[in-house]
Amino acid sequence: xxxxxxxxxxxxxxxxxxxxxxxxxxxxxxxxxxxxxxxxxxxxxxxxxxxxxxxxxxxxxxxxxxxxxx
Amino acid sequence: xxxxxxxxxxxxxxxxxxxxxxxxxxxxxxxxxxxxxxxxxxxxxxxxxxxxxxxxxxxxxxxxxxxxxxxxxxxxxxxxxxxxxxxxxxxxxxxxxxxxxxxxxxxxxxxxxxxxxxxxxxxxxxxxxxxxxxxxxxxxxxxxxxxxxxxxxxxxxxxxxxxxxxxxxxxxxxxxxxxxxxxxxxxxxxxxxxxxxxxxxxxxxxxxxxxxxxxxxxxxxxxxxxxxxxxxxxxxxxxxxxxxxxxxxxxxx
Numbered sequence: 516x517x518x519x520x521x522x523x524x525x526x527x528x529x530x531x532x533x534x535x536x537x538x539x540x541x542x543x544x545x546x547x548x549x550x551x552x553x554x555x556x557x558x559x560x561x562x563x564x565x566x567x568x569x570x571x572x573x574x575x576x577x578x579x580x581x582x583x584x585x
Numbered sequence: 586x587x588x589x590x591x592x593x594x595x596x597x598x599x600x601x602x603x604x605x606x607x608x609x610x611x612x613x614x615x616x617x618x619x620x621x622x623x624x625x626x627x628x629x630x631x632x633x634x635x636x637x638x639x640x641x642x643x644x645x646x647x648x649x650x651x652x653x654x655x656x657x658x659x660x661x662x663x664x665x666x667x668x669x670x671x672x673x674x675x676x677x678x679x680x681x682x683x684x685x686x687x688x689x690x691x692x693x694x695x696x697x698x699x700x701x702x703x704x705x706x707x708x709x710x711x712x713x714x715x716x717x718x719x720x721x722x723x724x725x726x727x728x729x730x731x732x733x734x735x736x737x738x739x740x741x742x743x744x745x746x747x748x749x750x751x752x753x754x755x756x757x758x759x760x761x762x763x764x765x766x767x768x769x770x771x772x773x774x775x776x777x778x779x780x781x782x783x784x785x786x787x788x789x790x791x792x793x794x795x796x797x798x799x800x801x802x803x804x805x806x807x808x809x810x811x812x813x814x815x816x817x818x819x820x821x822x823x824x825x826x827x828x829x830x831x832x833x834x835x836x837x838x
Contacts, residue, residue: 552816
């Protein structure tokens with residue numbers, strides 16, 4: 516594909532100003548939809564880990580003879 | 586025999602840790618299929634398909650607009666069905682599937698409205714008109730947002746899920762209204778050109794990229810849903826042993 520045919524493609528018969536924003540919205544919305552729960556999952560696991568760590572410290576302080584959970 | 590093992594199999598899949606693993610295994614495959622079919626559909630729609638004799642290249646918005654519109658209704662159907670299961674049998678997984686379908690459905694409905702608007706401006710001369718098809722699709726977006734809002738409005742997540750499932754179930758009335766609106770009322774919006782029964786009134790070179798994109802959005806929905814359901818299950822079951830194992834073990838899987 517040479518430069519002029521690429522330009523022709525991008526121009527979309529004069530409708531580029533409508534067509535490419537439509538495709539951009541499609542991809543941006545779906546990307547956001549896809550990554551939002553993955554970020555939330557990472558945050559959840561991090562919070563859970565720190566909660567478990569705090570709980571472990573508390574249990575060790577209360578019981579001088581540490582009982583190791585399986 | 587069948588009636589004995591099928592419910593058992595379903596029952597097992599319905600248990601959160603089993604479904605978490607099941608969804609985790611399938612999710613990358615669904616995503617890969619979505620990207621592959623999506624890329625083929627984009628090439629077919631943007632490069633290979635001929636320009637329309639009336640609309641020129643503007644019609645190429647169809648390849649994302651129509652699959653998104655189909656998904657906005659399809660996902661509502663899945664959400665309504667899962668909401669029904671959740672309300673009648675109080676299945677936790679059904680609640681999660683219903684509640685996590687709502688944001689994906691809302692995303693597709695939003696895309697449908699925006700791409701339709703961007704298509705309407707050069708073709709109809711207006712971004713928006715209050716006709717039956719456009720208005721009922723906007724109502725669909727509000728129903729999705731209502732379900733999401735109601736779900737998060739309750740302190741107790743499961744109580745919120747039940748209230749939102751009830752709204753989702755009532756709102757299913759809107760799905761046939763959206764679908765048949767172009768037949769029932771006079772509208773600027775064109776009628777359907779793709780028919781399950783009888784010949785479609787669309788050129789084959791335009792039809793196959795459209796159907797391939799439809800397939801891509803279906804795969805995408807499953808990939809997104811699996812990711813969302815996994816996250817929600819971790820949240821809902823954060824006190825359980827299986828979640829603790831995942832949290833303290835490797836950060837992945």
